[in-house]
Amino acid sequence: MSKTLHKNYEEVITYAKNVVTRKKIACKELVQACNRFFDDLENEKYDFNPRDAEFCIQIIECTFVHNKGESLDGKPLQGKHFLLEPWEKFIIYNLVGFFLKGTTIRRFKEAFIFIPRKNGKTSFIAALAWSLALLQRRAGSSIYITSAALDQSLQSWKFIHYNIKEMEEEDSFRILDNNQEHSISGEFEDGSLFIKALAANPDRQDSLNCNVGIADEIHAYKKAKQYNIIKEAMKAYTNKLMIGITTAGDNMASFCYNKLQYCLKILSKTITDESYFVFVCRAEQHENGDVDFTDPVQHEKANPNYGITIRPSDMMDEALQALNDPQQRKDFLAKSLNIYTSALKAYFNxxxxxxxxxxxxxxxxxxxxxxxxxxxxxxxxxxxxxxxxxxxxxxxxxxxxxxxxxxxxxxxxxxxxxxxxxxxxxxxxxxxxxxxxxxxxxxxxxxxxxxxxxxxxxxxxxxxxxxxxxxxxxxxxxxxxxxxxxxxxxxxxxxxxxxxxxxxxxxxxxxxxxxxxxxxxxxxxxxxxxxxxxxxxxxxxxxxxxxxxxxxxxxxxxxxxxxxxxxxxxxxxxxx
Known part of the structure; x- marks a missing residue:
């Protein structure tokens, strides 16, 4: 089947082209990610088939609704269809669209998604988890959503739970929501799914087994083992996927900062890691490390949902507060512009x-x-x-x-x-x-x-x-x-x-x-x-x-x- 027959193919291609040609305001790392996408489309080592990506996108948009929030004009979003933005579709197209040549083995085994707060990442990752669970149900899909604190994992899990209730399908699933466990499991004629929320505690998670792991807000992880214990739980699967999704933190010695540096080297082609997908949005820094944090162009470069869930006027107000009150500046740079504020700067360009x-x-x-x-x-x-x-x-x-x-x-x-x-x-x-x-x-x-x-x-x-x-x-x-x-x-x-x-x-x-x-x-x-x-x-x-x-x-x-x-x-x- 021609790729152009797929509903979202042209939208994803147009988005990537607009980023590469600078018709759309984007940071250097996003341009590198889109260039990598076009290179991969021409790479003879891979087959590209949007079928699974289309399945995931349409499952999300047809079954999920917003559980809270307002549009930019102040209208309530609760109960409205959860429609994905082009950048979210771009991520899904990459994650499940590429296969090793002549096989059904997916190319990407790991992903790093680095975006500031309030860009809808928690609801997006929940919807993605739901769609992947259904996509891989024939393999007995098992998905863990983890974070440093259980409350953060539960935000995504509860969004899935809310939508199952909205579908009036609660009776079709076994749902445990108590002090001991937060899980959703279901049986189908052609497979099954299991989705569980966990705190990233490696000392209590030695017997896990899953095919998809989602590590949310990994800037709060104290050590690599919190991430690796979930990654290691996927060894029994071929089409496995480990997703780390986070905002910048303020600890230059953290696991997340090391992970970011590794992923930036993938985008810049310093190192080669063909199984790792990287999506980074952040403001751009001068060679001395400074950021024009009152510049609306930098606000848009950092936030893929700028003008959608991110209100430009609110962003500018926060920037001016950060300018006038240095105490606010560090948090604004880290959480709104995705800049690691305490990171030592490399000397060379x-x-x-x-x-x-x-x-x-x-x-x-x-x-x-x-x-x-x-x-x-x-x-x-x-x-x-x-x-x-x-x-x-x-x-x-x-x-x-x-x-x-x-x-x-x-x-x-x-x-x-x-x-x-x-x-x-x-x-x-x-x-x-x-x-x-x-x-x-x-x-x-x-x-x-x-x-x-x-x-x-x-x-x-x-x-x-x-x-x-x-x-x-x-x-x-x-x-x-x-x-x-x-x-x-x-x-x-x-x-x-x-x-x-x-x-x-x-x-x-x-x-x-x-x-x-x-x-x-x-x-x-x-x-x-x-x-x-x-x-x-x-x-x-x-x-x-x-x-x-x-x-x-x-x-x-x-x-x-x-x-x-x-x-x-x-x-x-x-x-x-």
Whole structure:
């Protein structure tokens, strides 16, 4: 059947086109999500069939009504049909419209929906849960709606309960609504459904089994296990779906903030996660982190229901209150504009690095044959964490000195699954792309790093010096010397590393920096936070404790080694 015969197909396509072409006001992340949608439609790995999406949309609009609220002109909405907005239909089309080529296996297994308060997310997610329960009834559909507090989960569950009563179908379902349980179960000729509201308490939820999990307001989750316990309950299903839906919070160390950073990297293509759907609406920040929070354009970018459930005049009133009363500003930014107010800001603009990197396309084999003098650096982990090494050189093209960084990383396989999940690090994607090796030992074996330098040398790379702080793994220092490398003791003082940091920054801005399109390198660059010191010095660290910057750190080491070696040569030449 032609896609154009589906009732909502043209509306969804038009919505996405209007976002991409900027006919509709939208934030950068929403534009990226719509571009991803169009790319997926052309992707030969997937089949797109709107049939299930149409089922979900029409089930919602034909069976659900509003239980409360008013329209913008003040008319009561209770009892009126619950009609979905184009952005909600867009989400449903993505979640259940894509299949792995030639199969009935859905492409998306997980979703992150990030929108401000009062955009109807609680009622939308309840209606979506109801439609998914009916769609997958033949598989014995089982859906859990969770949140940090049971009261939040019950808002969605009670909306479903209310609509079952409005349909006069209460007798067709077994409904438990007491202090012990809040659940809805029903049997059909061709299947069954079960919907239950829970508080996200992992200590009491070890025997769960579901095919759809909905985690509401995950900014309030204290730890990843509250989310993962529901995600793990779906392992028995192929067409499973875990949905996290939330507004911004104010805790930069939270599980939700880490999840947001991971999802932003998916949208920006820093990392690849084909099974993860991401929908983010938020105001846009300047490079210094500021937001024009009195600008109605930013209000509309952040709120997909702007002018529908979000009254523009009310939003402007709140913005002016936030302007005049700083105590109100933090909540306004977090809850109305979806900005994490306490998040440390990354130092680099990753788009500058990408723009520089895409100017060049040498392969490792081609670089090995070029007349380049290379300098090495390594950042070794203390025990069982990410370890990185890099070589750094310069090649002149058309009068421009292009700095080139080739990097590699290692991680113990025994810890990889745990850290990839807990800290949202795409270790296995890096491994597949050739940027990382998994060590078979419980800790990183320093000999693996030495062997990498030996391998690079055998390929033809002329490595003149390698910098390393001998306080960190003296055995590596000794073995490198034994294997014939000119390894220089290079202490990790911030005033020494500042020169390399600034040099890489300048080269990226001038589009004279190439890192072989490494997503692992981009990931680490995005995680760098820095503090300006006196005399233009800079001290840097990772933005979040659970993030990694080791590969970037190794490149700084190698760059410093190159710059100091050139200084030494200049001094010698001047003396003679």
């Amino acid at each position: 990753i788009d500058e690095f990408r723009e520089s990197d895409k100017q060049y396309d040498w392969t490792i084999e081609e670089l090995a044959k070029l007349p380049i003098t290379w300098y090495g650096g390594a950042d070794l982990s203390k025990l069982h964490d990410l370890t990185a090494a890099a070589i750094y050189g310069t090649y002149t093209v058309d009068g421009k000195d292009i700095d080139i960084c080739i990097s590699h990383a290692w991680f113990p396989v025994t810890q990889a699954h745990k850290k990839a999940d807990e800290d949202a690090i795409p270790l296995f994607g890096w491994k597949d792309d050739g940027w990382l090796d998994m060590c078979n030992t419980p800790t990183v074996n320093y000999a693996d790093i030495v062997n990498w330098f030996i391998k690079m040398k055998k390929m033809g790379f002329k490595i003149k010096q390698v910098g390393h702080d001998r306080k960190f793994c003296r055995e590596y220092f000794i073995l490198m010397k034994k294997k014939g490398f000119n390894i220089i003791d290079q202490p990790q003082y911030f005033y020494k590393k500042s020169e390399g940091f600034r040099h890489i920054e300048q080269k990226a801005k001038n589009k004279e920096f190439y890192y072989l399109h490494s997503q692992a390198y981009e990931y680490c660059v995005e995680n760098v936070s820095a503090v300006e010191k006196t005399d233009d010095m800079i001290q840097y660290e990772k933005v979040m404790p659970t993030q990694r910057i080791d590969i970037f750190d190794a490149s700084v080491f190698a760059c410093v080694r190159k710059l100091e070696a050139l200084d030494d040569e200049k001094k010698i030449n001047k003396w003679f």
